[in-house]
Amino acid sequence: MEDKYIPLSSLSIGEKARVIKLTSDGLMRRRLLDLGLIKNTVVEALHKSPFGDPVAYLIRGAVIALRSEVASMILIEKLHVEGE
Amino acid sequence: MGLSSASTGINLLQEELKIEKATPEDRIIALGGNPNVGKSTVFNGLTGLNQHTGNWPGKTVTNAYGVYRYKESNFILVDIPGTYSLMANSVEEEVARDFICFGEPHTTVIVVDATCLERNLNLVLQTLEITSNVILCVNLMDEANRDMIVTTLINLSERISKEVVTINNKAYNDFDRKIDDYLTSKKFGIPIMILLLMVIFWITISGANIPSELLAKGFSYMEGKLTLFFQWIKAPPWLHNVLVLGIYRTLSWVVSVMLPPMAIFFPLFTLLEDLGYLPRVAFNLDNFFKKSHACGKQALTMCMGFGCNAAGVIGCRIIDSSRERLIAIITNNFVPCNGRFPILIAVISMFFVGFFKGPFQSIFLALILTAVIILGILMTLLVSKFLSRTILKGLPSSFTLELPPYRKPQVGKIIIRSILDRTLFVLGRAVVVAIPAGLIIWIMANLYIGESSLLTYTANFLNPLAKLIGLDGHILLAFILGFPANEIVIPILLMSYMATGSLVELDNLVELKAILIANGWTWVTALSVMLFSLMHWPCATTCLTIRKETQSLKWTIISFLVPTVAGFTACFIVVNLIRIIGLI
Numbered sequence: 274m275e276d277k278y279i280p281l282s283s284l285s286i287g288e289k290a291r292v293i294k295l296t297s298d299g300l301m302r303r304r305l306l307d308l309g310l311i312k313n314t315v316v317e318a319l320h321k322s323p324f325g326d327p328v329a330y331l332i333r334g335a336v337i338a339l340r341s342e343v344a345s346m347i348l349i350e351k352l353h354v355e356g357e
Numbered sequence: 358m359g360l361s362s363a364s365t366g367i368n369l370l371q372e373e374l375k376i377e378k379a380t381p382e383d384r385i386i387a388l389g390g391n392p393n394v395g396k397s398t399v400f401n402g403l404t405g406l407n408q409h410t411g412n413w414p415g416k417t418v419t420n421a422y423g424v425y426r427y428k429e430s431n432f433i434l435v436d437i438p439g440t441y442s443l444m445a446n447s448v449e450e451e452v453a454r455d456f457i458c459f460g461e462p463h464t465t466v467i468v469v470d471a472t473c474l475e476r477n478l479n480l481v482l483q484t485l486e487i488t489s490n491v492i493l494c495v496n497l498m499d500e501a502n503r504d505m506i507v508t509t510l511i512n513l514s515e516r517i518s519k520e521v522v523t524i525n526n527k528a529y530n531d532f533d534r535k536i537d538d539y540l541t542s543k544k545f546g547i548p549i550m551i552l553l554l555m556v557i558f559w560i561t562i563s564g565a566n567i568p569s570e571l572l573a574k575g576f577s578y579m580e581g582k583l584t585l586f587f588q589w590i591k592a593p594p595w596l597h598n599v600l601v602l603g604i605y606r607t608l609s610w611v612v613s614v615m616l617p618p619m620a621i622f623f624p625l626f627t628l629l630e631d632l633g634y635l636p637r638v639a640f641n642l643d644n645f646f647k648k649s650h651a652c653g654k655q656a657l658t659m660c661m662g663f664g665c666n667a668a669g670v671i672g673c674r675i676i677d678s679s680r681e682r683l684i685a686i687i688t689n690n691f692v693p694c695n696g697r698f699p700i701l702i703a704v705i706s707m708f709f710v711g712f713f714k715g716p717f718q719s720i721f722l723a724l725i726l727t728a729v730i731i732l733g734i735l736m737t738l739l740v741s742k743f744l745s746r747t748i749l750k751g752l753p754s755s756f757t758l759e760l761p762p763y764r765k766p767q768v769g770k771i772i773i774r775s776i777l778d779r780t781l782f783v784l785g786r787a788v789v790v791a792i793p794a795g796l797i798i799w800i801m802a803n804l805y806i807g808e809s810s811l812l813t814y815t816a817n818f819l820n821p822l823a824k825l826i827g828l829d830g831h832i833l834l835a836f837i838l839g840f841p842a843n844e845i846v847i848p849i850l851l852m853s854y855m856a857t858g859s860l861v862e863l864d865n866l867v868e869l870k871a872i873l874i875a876n877g878w879t880w881v882t883a884l885s886v887m888l889f890s891l892m893h894w895p896c897a898t899t900c901l902t903i904r905k906e907t908q909s910l911k912w913t914i915i916s917f918l919v920p921t922v923a924g925f926t927a928c929f930i931v932v933n934l935i936r937i938i939g940l941i
Contacts, residue, residue: 287877301755308757309476322535324545324644327653329537331761334473336529336537336760338640340647343755 281316281330282344283287289317290349297346310347315316383431387457390468391477391483393761401470402434411484435462435858441476443483444882448679457488457772459673464490472528523788539636546641546839551727554635559723562702565617566719572616576609595803602855604795612762612785614699615844619783622695623775626663631766635660639758649738650745650753652845653680655688659737659805662692664779665903666895668778678754683912684741688897690920692730692739695783696843700890701729703847707870708883723765733891736927740919748915757876788897794845798852812853813878826928827885829877836889841897846890880937892924 278293292314295302309332310316319329324357390396404423437456438449457465465488469477474495484491539545580601587597628637635657643653654676656860662669669689671802676682685854693701702722710721801812809817810835819837820830831853839846849870854876894917895903904913 278376297603297755303442303444304716304755304757307444307476307479309473309479319534320541320640322541322545322640322643323543325543326647327643327758329541331529331639332473333476334528335476336533336762338643338758338760339652340653340753340756343752343757 280345280349281349282341284318284354286318289352293348385433385462387435387462387465389437394468394470397469409485448674468490468494492756540637545696553663555723555727556723558726561622562721564621572613601801602800607791607795611791619780623779627771628777632679633763636760647741650685651741652676662689666694666899670902680751686738687916688740704883790842791845826884827932888928889924892920894921
C-alpha cells in the first residue's frame with residue numbers, strides 16, 4: 274500500500290506512526306518540538322478520552338494528551354505492523 | 358503544587374524567594390528538569406525536607422528551597438518549576454528561566470528521565486545556552502534497560518562533557534496502559550470518576566460521625582466545667598457570656614464539626630493525587646472545557662479548589678494562555694473548598710436525608726453532596742463559556758497534558774503530610790478567625806440602636822434582599838461576616854440566632870435543626886443556603902490571592918462579582934420557581 278502523509282489526528286488507537294513534519298508555527302510549533310516531536314519520531318495512539326477528544330499518545334516514552342486541533346498539525350506516515 | 362501550609366493562606370502572599378545564606382561561602386544549586394521526572398525526589402533526598410509532591414505536571418509553580426551540608430559546606434538547593442523548555446511560554450517557564458539567569462546559582466542540576474531522554478535533552482541544551490555550569494542527573498527506569506541506557510549515557514555524557522548522577526524512576530508500562538484503558542474509557546471513564554468522588558464523600562461522612570459526636574460531647578463537658586469555674590471566680594455574667602457562650606462554643610463547633618471530616622477527606626484526596634489520578638480527570642473532562650473555550654488543565658486547578666480556593670487560584674499558573682488562566686481564576690470559586698463542605702454536609706443531613714435510616718442515610722448524603730459538586734462543575738463550565746463569549750473572548754488555545762505513570766502511593770507519608778500540612782493548617786486558620794468573629798457577633802448582639810441590637814438591626818436591614826433569594830437577614834449576614842473564612846458561617850449564624858433568642862446547648866444536629874426551624878427554616882431555605890454557599894464571593898484570602906496573581910484590581914472585582922451574581926440569580930430563580938409551582 275502506498276503511504277500517504279496524514280494528520281496525527283486520524284491515527285487509530287493502537288496504531289503507530291512516524292512524524293514527517295509539523296504544519297504549525299510560532300508558539301505551538303515550539304511546544305511540539307519541546308515534546309520531542311521532530312522528524313522520524315515514532316508516536317503511538319494509546320487512549321481516547323471518553324468523548325473522543327483529546328487523545329493520549331506515547332511520545333518518546335511519555336504519554337501526552339493532545340486535542341484534535343493540535344494533533345491535526347502533525348503530519349505522519351503510518352507504520353505497518355508486520356504481517357499486514 | 359500540593360496544598361500545604363506554604364501554599365495556602367497568608368504565606369502565599371509573600372512567596373518572593375529570599376535565600377538567606379548562613380555564610381558567604383554557601384553554594385546555591387538550582388534544580389530543574391521536565392515535569393514528572395522525579396526532581397522533587399532528588400530535592401527531598403538531598404535536603405531531607407520531605408516536601409510533599411503531587412503526581413501531576415506543574416505542581417511546583419514557585420521556587421522552593423532547602424539546605425543540606427556536605428563536607429563542611431552548606432548547599433542551598435532551589436527547586437525550580439518543572440518545564441519542557443526555557444522559552445518563557447508560561448509563568449512556570451519564566452520562573453525557571455529567571456532563576457537560572459538572574460538567581461546566580463553556582464550550578465544548575467537538570468534532572469532528566471531516561472525513558473524519554475531525547476525530549477529531555479532539549480531542556481538541557483537550552484539550559485547550556487544560558488549558563489555554563491550544568492550537571493546532568495539521569496533518572497533510570499529498570500534493570501533490564503539499564504545497560505543499554507548506561508552505554509548511551511556514557512556516549513552522551515562524553516558529548517556533553519557533563520557529570521552524570523543516577524537514581525531510580527518508573528516508566529509508563531503495560532500496567533499503566535491497562536489501567537488507563539478503564540479509567541479513561543468511553544464507558545467507564547466518567548462513571549468511575551463520579552463513583553470515586555462519591556465513595557470519598559461516603560467514607561468521609563460516615564467515618565466522621567462518631568468522632569464528631571465524641572468531640573462535641575467532650576467540648577460540652579468542658580463547657581460545664583468552664584461555667585463552674587467562672588461562677589467560682591465570681592466573674593460577671595457578661596464575661597461568661599462572651600468567653601464561654603460566644604467564643605468557646607464557636608470554637609467547639611468549628612473543631613468538632615470540621616476536624617474529623619477533614620482528617621479523613623484530605624488523606625483520601627491526597628492518595629488520589631499521589632497515585633496520579635488527577636491528570637486522568639483533566640484528560641476525561643477536557644472535552645467539556647474545550648467546548649467552553651477553556652483549558653483542560655482547569656480541571657486540575659478545580660481539584661485543588663476542593664482543598665482551598667486560594668491554592669486553586671495559585672495553581673492556575675499551570676495554564677499558559679493568560680485568557681484561559683483568568684477564566685480558571687474567576688471560576689475557581691464554583692467548587693466548594695473545605696471551609697464550605699461542613700455547611701453543605703450539615704444542611705443536607707438535617708433537611709434532606711431524614712426519611713432514610715441507618716447506612717442508607719450516609720450513602721444518600723454522599724449522593725446529594727456529589728450532585729452539588731457536579732452542579733458546581735457544570736456552573737464552572739457554563740460561566741467559563743459565558744466569559745469566553747463576553748469579556749474574555751477567544752478561541753481555546755492548544756494544550757498538551759502529560760499523563761504520568763501511576764506510582765505506588767506512600768501511604769504513611771500521605772497521612773502524616775495531609776494531616777499536618779492540610780488539616781491542622783486549615784483548622785488553625787478557622788480557629789484563628791473564629792475567635793474575633795465570636796467577639797464581633799457578641800458585640801453586635803449587645804450594642805443597641807434604639808430598641809434593637811445592632812445585630813438584629815443589620816439582619817432586619819438585609820432581610821428584604823435575603824428573602825428574595827430564599828434566605829433571611831441573619832443567614833445573609835452570616836455569609837457576609839464569614840468573608841474572612843467560610844468555616845465560620847454556621848457558627849456565626851447560630852450565635853446570631855441565639856443572641857436574639859434563647860441559648861441552647863448544641864450537642865448534635867437534631868438540636869441545631871430545632872433552632873433553625875424555630876427561626877423559620879424550611880427545606881427551601883436549606884436549598885437556598887446550599888446554593889448560596891456553593892456560589893457566592895470568594896473568601897478574603899482567595900480575593901487577596903487573586904489580586905496578587907492577576908496584578909489587577911479589575912479582575913479581582915470581577916472574580917468577586919461573577920460567583921456572587923451567579924449565586925443570587927440561581928437562588929432567585931430556584932426559589933421563585935418553587936413558589937410558582939406551588940410546592941410551598
